[in-house]
Amino acid sequence: MSDAPVIPQPEPQYETAEQQAETATFGMWVFLATEILFFGGMLLAYTWLRTTYPEGVAEAGRHTKIVIGSVNTLVLLTSSLTMAWAVHAAEHGRRKALTRLLVVTALLGLLFLGLKGYEYHKEWTEHLVPGLNFHEDSVHSQTIELFYFLYFLLTGIHGIHVTIGIGLIAVMAVRARHGAFSSRHYTPVEVTGLYWHFVDIVWIFLYPLIYLVGRSGP
Amino acid sequence: MTTATVTGKPDEPVVATRNYLTEEGVTLRSWLLTKDHKRIAILYTLSITFFFFVGGAAATLIRLNLVTPAGIFTPDIYNRLFTLHGIVMVWFFLIPSIPNTMGNFLIPLMIGAKDLAFPRLNLLSWYLYVGAGFLALFAILIGGVDTGWTFYTPFSSLYSNGYVVLALAAVFAIGFSSILTGLNFIVTTHRMRAPGMTWYRLPVFVWSNYATSVIMVLATPVLAITLMLVAVERLLRVGIFDPALGGDPLLFQHLFWFYSHPAVYIMILPGFGVISEIVPCFARKPLFGYKFVVWSSITIAIIGFFVWAHHMFVAGISLYAGLVFSLLSYVIAVPSAIKVFNWTATLHKGWISFDAPMLYALGFIGLFTIGGLTGLFVANLAFDVHVTDTYFVVAHFHYIMVGGMVSAYFGGLHYWWPKVTGRLYPEWWARIAALLIFFGFNLTFFPQFILGYLGMERRYYSYPPEFQAWNIFSSAGASVLAVGYALPFFYLGWSLFRGKRAGSNPWAATGLEWQTSSPPPAHNFDKTPTVTRPPYQYRPEPEPQDV
Numbered sequence: 001m002s003d004a005p006v007i008p009q010p011e012p013q014y015e016t017a018e019q020q021a022e023t024a025t026f027g028m029w030v031f032l033a034t035e036i037l038f039f040g041g042m043l044l045a046y047t048w049l050r051t052t053y054p055e056g057v058a059e060a061g062r063h064t065k066i067v068i069g070s071v072n073t074l075v076l077l078t079s080s081l082t083m084a085w086a087v088h089a090a091e092h093g094r095r096k097a098l099t100r101l102l103v104v105t106a107l108l109g110l111l112f113l114g115l116k117g118y119e120y121h122k123e124w125t126e127h128l129v130p131g132l133n134f135h136e137d138s139v140h141s142q143t144i145e146l147f148y149f150l151y152f153l154l155t156g157i158h159g160i161h162v163t164i165g166i167g168l169i170a171v172m173a174v175r176a177r178h179g180a181f182s183s184r185h186y187t188p189v190e191v192t193g194l195y196w197h198f199v200d201i202v203w204i205f206l207y208p209l210i211y212l213v214g215r216s217g218p
Numbered sequence: 219m220t221t222a223t224v225t226g227k228p229d230e231p232v233v234a235t236r237n238y239l240t241e242e243g244v245t246l247r248s249w250l251l252t253k254d255h256k257r258i259a260i261l262y263t264l265s266i267t268f269f270f271f272v273g274g275a276a277a278t279l280i281r282l283n284l285v286t287p288a289g290i291f292t293p294d295i296y297n298r299l300f301t302l303h304g305i306v307m308v309w310f311f312l313i314p315s316i317p318n319t320m321g322n323f324l325i326p327l328m329i330g331a332k333d334l335a336f337p338r339l340n341l342l343s344w345y346l347y348v349g350a351g352f353l354a355l356f357a358i359l360i361g362g363v364d365t366g367w368t369f370y371t372p373f374s375s376l377y378s379n380g381y382v383v384l385a386l387a388a389v390f391a392i393g394f395s396s397i398l399t400g401l402n403f404i405v406t407t408h409r410m411r412a413p414g415m416t417w418y419r420l421p422v423f424v425w426s427n428y429a430t431s432v433i434m435v436l437a438t439p440v441l442a443i444t445l446m447l448v449a450v451e452r453l454l455r456v457g458i459f460d461p462a463l464g465g466d467p468l469l470f471q472h473l474f475w476f477y478s479h480p481a482v483y484i485m486i487l488p489g490f491g492v493i494s495e496i497v498p499c500f501a502r503k504p505l506f507g508y509k510f511v512v513w514s515s516i517t518i519a520i521i522g523f524f525v526w527a528h529h530m531f532v533a534g535i536s537l538y539a540g541l542v543f544s545l546l547s548y549v550i551a552v553p554s555a556i557k558v559f560n561w562t563a564t565l566h567k568g569w570i571s572f573d574a575p576m577l578y579a580l581g582f583i584g585l586f587t588i589g590g591l592t593g594l595f596v597a598n599l600a601f602d603v604h605v606t607d608t609y610f611v612v613a614h615f616h617y618i619m620v621g622g623m624v625s626a627y628f629g630g631l632h633y634w635w636p637k638v639t640g641r642l643y644p645e646w647w648a649r650i651a652a653l654l655i656f657f658g659f660n661l662t663f664f665p666q667f668i669l670g671y672l673g674m675e676r677r678y679y680s681y682p683p684e685f686q687a688w689n690i691f692s693s694a695g696a697s698v699l700a701v702g703y704a705l706p707f708f709y710l711g712w713s714l715f716r717g718k719r720a721g722s723n724p725w726a727a728t729g730l731e732w733q734t735s736s737p738p739p740a741h742n743f744d745k746t747p748t749v750t751r752p753p754y755q756y757r758p759e760p761e762p763q764d765v
């Protein structure tokens with residue numbers, strides 16, 4: 001577990017390894033700015049739906065599986081903790097801890113996806129999938145279908161992000177195990193961490209919008 | 219000005235022995251897997267030129283159809299033609315035009331870097347472009363799309379019988395290409411500048427592309443998601459845009475224009491950048507009011523996000539919303555005007571020479587001004603009710619996008635041609651082409667202002683007979699324009715083999731890109747330059763640059 005000073009040669013376009021590291025982090029921030037607007041478009045559609053048909057959205061919200069949603073929130077938040085911890089371990093050159101924490105983070109991500117899949121399955125059996133098997137006896141059935149349309153879109157795209165995140169973290173774990181990082185070089189872990197926290201924050205917005213809207217009031 | 223090695227004075231051209239065109243091999247493979255920003259710029263130029271001709275062919279057929287009131291195509295084919303024209307020209311030519319060709323080539327050179335920050339991402343963005351291009355061509359070949367470039371719902375999601383989903387996928391994919399480019403440029407401008415290259419020493423071309431990139435990164439994802447919604451709606455028949463299912467078509471228009479208004483600035487800001495390089499060089503004067511020009515680009519990029527609903531004045535938004543968006547549209551004209559004033563002031567008492575790049579630049583200033591001023595006409599609620607969806611609007615945006623941006627593209631192409639290829643183009647032919655383009659353009663599009671004002675609707679395959687005379691003018695102009703655009707293809711091609719050697723700095727221009735040899739070596743500079751002075755330090759008489 002000795003902290004061998006691994007500092008790879010910078011790529012040819014950079015003068016120094018520091019420049020390369022800072023550039024990578026900055027690049028991820030700019031990418032996240034794009035991502036915010038990407039989800040922003042869908043959230044605008046959601047906002048439109050909710051302001052236009054408040055009752056329908058509330059009713060649809062009551063069909064959501066709040067227990068699974070809440071557990072998943074917990075899972076994802078915990079994974080953010082382990083991720084932050086992993087970056088901390090990397091900073092201090094603790095290779096074994098880093099590897100383990102990354103593995104735990106990835107596993108939590110997988111758990112999230114598994115629960116989400118189970119939720120989708122339940123929704124399928126309850127005929128809540130728009131366009132494919134939607135059926136709902138309610139005066140608001142149109143709105144409920146639109147709500148679920150957005151629900152599947154938002155959580156689906158979020159799920160894709162989670163999957164990519166798990167992939168990145170897995171790669172980082174393997175590299176960490178092989179000693180690719182040190183306290184002087186751990187930018188890839190940091191950048192992956194940024195991405196993972198972003199995925200988590202998106203979920204923190206989705207959770208109340210999806211699961212909590214219909215549960216207060218009449 | 220810098221410590222870079224300079225290879226020659228304008229009068230004694232030096233053949234660069236080591237250059238990016240040959241240094242890393244000349245095989246197809248070495249090109250298709252290259253990470254060199256200059257080579258990627260060339261790849262982009264070739265692909266964009268191809269699409270320019272595809273879009274141009276469609277335009278030719280459109281103008282042909284409009285020579286007579288009855289037309290020659292069926293309405294259905296006509297719809298497909300203008301849709302093809304719009305989609306190809308907007309997404310496959312104009313948006314990538316200057317950023318991905320000249321921006322790619324020049325930004326690292328201008329800031330004294332060896333490459334963009336993320337060369338692999340840069341190559342990926344070209345592959346996305348090409349992939350999207352194939353998708354679009356495929357959609358055209360198997361039958362085309364008839365929705366117009368705007369894909370308005372519920373037509374696009376319910377009624378259209380074209381290959382809408384394919385076209386949407388193509389535009390979706392090319393969106394990611396532009397996001398990656400924007401990201402790369404932003405990061406590069408922040409992190410890769412040479413020692414001494416402070417923000418206020420950056421050439422305006424870099425600033426303009428920076429502002430453009432901000433728009434690309436922040437607006438394009440909204441387009442992506444909007445198009446995705448339309449595609450899903452069309453495939454699954456559930457719809458948030460379909461009123462029959464409880465959806466709202468206005469929501470589509472809001473989302474679409476939230477991207478597409480800023481996108482019109484993607485289609486002009488890089489042009490501003492090119493003009494800001496050419497005008498000082500050929501007037502032999504520093505750019506007047508550098509900081510104003512810089513900040514007006516940034517202001518445009520920001521305010522550009524808050525005027526989108528001026529495309530929806532008659533779509534059913536509230537009167538108050540209309541008033542606010544109208545006012546904001548007036549506001550955004552201010553920074554655009556600032557630029558025009560600055561270029562004019564730069565020309566004032568300048569030592570002007572009318573080389574081809576300068577002819578394009580002067581044409582740009584005039585045509586862009588007309589386009590911008592008519593933008594104010596249509597930003598006026600009462601007037602817009604009269605001309606919306608008529609040829610007046612068509613003329614407005616063509617004055618900016620074609621008269622402005624395409625002129626800037628050609629101006630830049632000529633200006634940096636010697637740098638990119640190491641050869642000079644034939645000046646006389648180039649001037650002829652520039653003049654043809656200017657006159658052809660005006661003959662094509664000025665009559666369209668009149669037609670629109672008189673009430674001729676856009677996007678119809680036929681029109682009342684009393685409009686024929688103006689339409690004939692317009693189609694005649696289009697033929698002149700076509701010749702003007704075709705000419706450079708020949709003489710620039712010729713110059714590749716027979717043109718005179720250019721030397722590193724044929725225009726005696728300032729700017730780091732002129733300090734290295736032409737064509738530049740693979741790593742741009744033999745030694746990283748150090749910058750000690752602001753840009754555009756021109757003196758009245760042309761003289762070789764001090765070393």
Ligand code: HEM
Pocket residue numbers: 368482483485486528529547548550551554589590591592593594596597598602605606607611614615618619
């Ligand atoms: C000087 C500031 C500008 C103002 C105030 C302005 C205003 C407007 C307005 C109000 C419309 C809507 C007209 C209608 O549909 O009835 C419009 C349409 C349009 N403008 Fe501008 N504009 C400006 C600059 C530009 C620039 C710089 C570009 C392109 C580079 C541009 C491209 C377009 C396009 C493409 C359309 C029509 C889109 C369509 O319906 O297909 N405009 N403009």
Ligand SMILES: [Cu+2]
Pocket residue numbers: 478479482525526528529
């Ligand atoms: Cu606009």
